[in-house]
Amino acid sequence: MREDLKSMTLAEMQAMMKELGEPAFRAKQLFVWLHKGVTSFDGMTNLSKSLREKLEERYFITAPKVVRKQESKKDGTIKYLWELSDGNCVETVLMRYHHGNTVCISSEVGCPMGCAFCASTIGGLVRRLQPSEMVDQVLFTSLDSGLEISNIVLMGIGEPLDNYETVLRFLELVNNPDGMNIGMRHISLSTCGLVPRIERLAEENLQLTLSVSLHAPDNETRSRIMPVNRRYPLEELMPACRKYYEKTGRRISFEYAMIRGMNDTKEHGDRLIRLLRGLPCHVNLIPLNHVDESPLQPSLRQTVQAFQKQLEDSGITATVRRTLGSDIDASCGQLRRKHESK
Numbered sequence: 001m002r003e004d005l006k007s008m009t010l011a012e013m014q015a016m017m018k019e020l021g022e023p024a025f026r027a028k029q030l031f032v033w034l035h036k037g038v039t040s041f042d043g044m045t046n047l048s049k050s051l052r053e054k055l056e057e058r059y060f061i062t063a064p065k066v067v068r069k070q071e072s073k074k075d076g077t078i079k080y081l082w083e084l085s086d087g088n089c090v091e092t093v094l095m096r097y098h099h100g101n102t103v104c105i106s107s108e109v110g111c112p113m114g115c116a117f118c119a120s121t122i123g124g125l126v127r128r129l130q131p132s133e134m135v136d137q138v139l140f141t142s143l144d145s146g147l148e149i150s151n152i153v154l155m156g157i158g159e160p161l162d163n164y165e166t167v168l169r170f171l172e173l174v175n176n177p178d179g180m181n182i183g184m185r186h187i188s189l190s191t192c193g194l195v196p197r198i199e200r201l202a203e204e205n206l207q208l209t210l211s212v213s214l215h216a217p218d219n220e221t222r223s224r225i226m227p228v229n230r231r232y233p234l235e236e237l238m239p240a241c242r243k244y245y246e247k248t249g250r251r252i253s254f255e256y257a258m259i260r261g262m263n264d265t266k267e268h269g270d271r272l273i274r275l276l277r278g279l280p281c282h283v284n285l286i287p288l289n290h291v292d293e294s295p296l297q298p299s300l301r302q303t304v305q306a307f308q309k310q311l312e313d314s315g316i317t318a319t320v321r322r323t324l325g326s327d328i329d330a331s332c333g334q335l336r337r338k339h340e341s342k
C-alpha cells in the first residue's frame with residue numbers, strides 16, 4: 001500500500017530521503033512542491049526522474065475535488081464542498097475580513113459530539129480526517145479562489161480535539177516556513193470542551209487561540225444542549241480553561257450561541273458573569289443559525305444586544321459575531337448535510 005506523502009513532516013521527509021540515498025535538501029524541495037499544491041510527481045521538475053519514480057512507487061498525493069462551490073453575493077464568502085479520495089465530503093468556508101482572508105476548515109467527516117443545535121453531528125462521526133486532508137482544505141481553497149489565506153479557524157465540521165494527533169501534525173505542516181507559513185497567532189482552534197485534551201494542549205504551549213464552545217453558564221442548561229457536559233461538567237472545564245491561560249498566557253475565547261428562551265435571559269447573563277469572573281477572556285456571541293432538523297430558534301436581536309451590554313457592563317469583553325454567507329448555508333455543516341440527504 002502506498003503512503004500519504006502530504007501528511008509527512010519535513011523531518012520525516014528528510015529521514016526518508018536519507019533512506020533513499022538522496023541528499024537532505026531534496027526533502028525540502030519535495031515539501032515545497034507539495035505545499036504549493038502540485039498534484040503529480042511529474043510536476044516536480046527539480047527532482048530527477050529516477051527519484052520521482054521511486055517516490056511514486058511508495059507514495060500518493062492527495063487532491064480533493066470541488067463538488068460544489070457557492071459564493072455569497074452579499075459579502076464574497078465562498079463555501080466549498082470537497083470530495084475526498086474515498087468519496088466522503090467535507091466543507092471549507094473562505095471569509096473575507098479586513099484583517100485578511102480566513103478559512104474555516106473541518107477536522108472530521110461528521111462529528112461524534114452530539115450538540116443539539118449543530119447540523120454536523122446529525123449523522124454521527126463517519127471518520128477522522130488525515131493531516132493532508134486538512135492541509136488540502138487550506139491549500140486548494142487558496143488555489144481555486146486565487147486568494148491568499150492569512151488566518152485559519154478550526155471551526156468547521158468535527159471536533160478538532162477528538163482528532164488530536166492529526167490536528168497537531170496539521171498545525172506543524174501549515175506553520176512550516178517552507179509550506180504555507182501561517183503563524184500560530186493566526187490560527188484558532190475551537191473545542192466543545194474535552195477537558196483532558198485541553199490540558200494536553202496547554203502543555204504544547206502553542207500561541208494559537210483556543211476557543212471554547214460554552215453556550216451555557218450552568219450544568220443543567222449546558223447538559224441539555226451539549227452531551228459532552230455530562231462527561232466534563234463546568235467544574236472541570238473552567239479550571240482547565242484557567243490552567244490553559246496560566247500556562248500559555250493566551251486569552252481564551254468563549255463561544256456562546258444565543259438560543260431563544262434556552263440560554264439568553266438576564267439570569268443566564270448573571271450566571272455567565274459569575275462563571276467567568278477573573279479569567280482573561282473574550283465572549284463571542286453567535287445568534288443561533290437555524291438548522292432545519294432542530295426545534296431551537298435564534299434569540300431576538302434585541303435580546304442579543306442586551307446580553308452583550310450586560311456582559312460589557314460587568315467588564316467582560318463581548319462581541320456579536322457578524323453573520324457571513326447566510327445566503328449560501330455557510331454555517332455549521334449545512335452544505336454537507338444537504339448533499340448527503342439527497
Ligand code: SAH
Nearest residue numbers: 118155158159190191192213255288289332
Ligand atoms: N467541535 C468544535 C468546533 C466545530 S463548531 C466545537 O464544538 O467548538 C464551531 C462553532 O459553531 C462551535 O462553537 C459550535 O458550537 C457552533 N455551532 C454549531 N452549530 C451552530 C448553530 N446552529 N448556530 C450557531 N453556532 C453553531
